[in-house]
Amino acid sequence: MRVEIDPDLCMGDRNCNKVCPHVFAYDEDKMLSIVKVEVVPAQFEEAVKRAARECAPGAIVVIE
Ligand code: SF4
Structure with a gap:
């Protein structure tokens, strides 16, 4: 996964x-x-997804 x-x-x-x-x-x-x-x-993937969900302006793009 990339971000x-x-x-x-x-x-x-x-x-x-x-x-x-x-x-x-x-x-x-x-x-x-x-x-x-x-x-x-891998151990930080869930935290990254959470950060993306919480990012109010939607600036974090997760690339699976
Ligand atoms: S706005 Fe910027 S600093 Fe704030 S959570 Fe999103 S990417 Fe991170």
């Missing part, structure tokens, strides 16, 4: 960073969240 963040939609509230810090990080310069991994490790 991307649409930089045009991310509002930088960092919720995804709290839900799954292994996969998401915050770029202080761009003031948006970024994805740290090429492929989501």
